[in-house]
Amino acid sequence: MAKKKIRVEFRKNRNKPPRANDITVQFQGDAAVAGDAQSGERVRAKGDISRHRTIIQDDTGEPMPSMKDGGESRVGRVLRVQGLLSAVELADGSVVRCGVRRLLKSLLTDERSIVTTGDLVTIRLGDRPDEGTIERVEPRRGVLTRASRRKEHVLVANVDQVVIVMSLVQPEIKIHLIDRYVATAYKGELAPILCLNKADLADAVELQPMIGAYSQMGIPTLLTSARTGQGLPRLRELLADRATVFSGQSGVGKSSLLNAIQPELALRVKTVSEQNQKGRHTTTTAELIKLETGGWVVDTPGVRQLQLWDTRPEEVEMYFREFRPFLAMCGFPDCTHTHETTCEVKAAVRRRHLSERRYMSYLGMFNGLDEE
Ligand SMILES: Nc1nc2c(ncn2[C@@H]2O[C@H](COP(=O)(O)OP(=O)(O)OP(=O)(O)O)[C@@H](O)[C@H]2O)c(=O)[nH]1
Ligand SMILES: [Mg+2]
Numbered sequence: 406m407a408k409k410k411i412r413v414e415f416r417k418n419r420n421k422p423p424r425a426n427d428i429t430v431q432f433q434g435d436a437a438v439a440g441d442a443q444s445g446e447r448v449r450a451k452g453d454i455s456r457h458r459t460i461i462q463d464d465t466g467e468p469m470p471s472m473k474d475g476g477e478s479r480v481g482r483v484l485r486v487q488g489l490l491s492a493v494e495l496a497d498g499s500v501v502r503c504g505v506r507r508l509l510k511s512l513l514t515d516e517r518s519i520v521t522t523g524d525l526v527t528i529r530l531g532d533r534p535d536e537g538t539i540e541r542v543e544p545r546r547g548v549l550t551r552a553s554r555r556k557e558h559v560l561v562a563n564v565d566q567v568v569i570v571m572s573l574v575q576p577e578i579k580i581h582l583i584d585r586y587v588a589t590a591y592k593g594e595l596a597p598i599l600c601l602n603k604a605d606l607a608d609a610v611e612l613q614p615m616i617g618a619y620s621q622m623g624i625p626t627l628l629t630s631a632r633t634g635q636g637l638p639r640l641r642e643l644l645a646d647r648a649t650v651f652s653g654q655s656g657v658g659k660s661s662l663l664n665a666i667q668p669e670l671a672l673r674v675k676t677v678s679e680q681n682q683k684g685r686h687t688t689t690t691a692e693l694i695k696l697e698t699g700g701w702v703v704d705t706p707g708v709r710q711l712q713l714w715d716t717r718p719e720e721v722e723m724y725f726r727e728f729r730p731f732l733a734m735c736g737f738p739d740c741t742h743t744h745e746t747t748c749e750v751k752a753a754v755r756r757r758h759l760s761e762r763r764y765m766s767y768l769g770m771f772n773g774l775d776e777e
């Protein structure tokens with residue numbers, strides 16, 4: 406099934422039929438091998454990427470311009486992606502502007518995230534030392550992903566943790582969104598950190614139970630203010646020597662927090678005159694930034710909503726980790742924890758061993774995914 410789908414996509418996007426013919430044959434062969442190796446597995450985002458990689462590595466059909474030139478190959482990390490060009494940093498610190506190898510590019514229209522911020526890539530240098538071509542993308546670990554127009558959008562790759570930034574006010578805190586973020590983090594194998602910002606503007610007393618609950622789940626939860634510096638020493642500590650992505654709605658203060666942590670960054674933040682313009686994103690591309698404390702962070706544009714990518718409703722329980730001890734005790738092994746009378750998760754909520762608020766989030770995500 407999977408290989409068929411790829412073949413169709415490839416043909417649809419093929420723009421040079423005569424030459425591409427040989428590749429298609431090779432492509433199908435490789436896809437078949439890759440497909441066999443993965444049989445029994447669902448077609449997942451990660452699977453897609455590795456299949457593409459196989460194809461790219463093994464293909465020898467088309468003489469790429471850079472190959473004809475015989476440019477040197479180097480490894481580096483993608484700092485940001487703008488359209489079809491990526492800024493790639495090499496080991497010596499130099500930054501090379503890279504296009505994407507033609508075969509990869511033909512897949513780009515269907516697959517939004519062939520190359521993304523944080524990717525480790527192999528490039529081939531072009532005629533000029535500051536230009537090159539991305540030839541290969543290493544398998545990703547630790548990704549922040551969302552569904553965007555029914556496609557997978559990998560916002561960032563190869564990070565350890567995500568700082569989920571919410572503001573207490575302006576914009577108002579959206580608690581249901583936190584649980585979506587936490588689930589997205591676990592799905593992408595990232596450790597979540599919760600950062601409740603603009604603590605200088607509002608009293609967080611009523612939020613203390615919620616803060617306690619997340620902390621108890623092992624999610625560091627901080628009250629911060631980019632303005633007064635509250636909570637920043639702890640945040641700085643959590644970021645040191647790790648790879649982190651900052652994510653959250655537009656205007657919550659992601660860039661402001663990073664500027665407060667490392668002032669010389671001078672990232673663009675929303676100015677007073679822009680503050681009434683709703684829905685405008687101040688940060689427009691995900692950008693990788695090095696930290697003085699070691700490690701790096703990625704500042705991202707705000708996301709309005711977060712749809713889990715490629716998730717079946719019955720998968721959602723896995724991302725509510727505190728449910729785990731109760732799952733095995735449910736009456737049915739495939740209990741959905743919704744209508745079942747023998748459900749131990751529901752019983753635990755009744756007994757207040759599990760948070761009702763978290764359970765409502767679970768239901769929302771379970772049902773939301775069900776409708777898709
Ligand atoms: N009072 C107060 N204002 C803050 C704080 N953090 C950020 N702001 C203000 O909130 C506005 C938005 O901040 P940004 O840092 O641009 O927000 P962002 O999350 O990076 O937004 P996008 O880039 O659009 O996703 C700016 O006017 C900041 O000055 C804070 O802790 N306290
Ligand atoms: Mg920003």
Ligand SMILES: [Zn+2]
Binds near residue numbers: 736742750
């Ligand atoms: Zn159950």
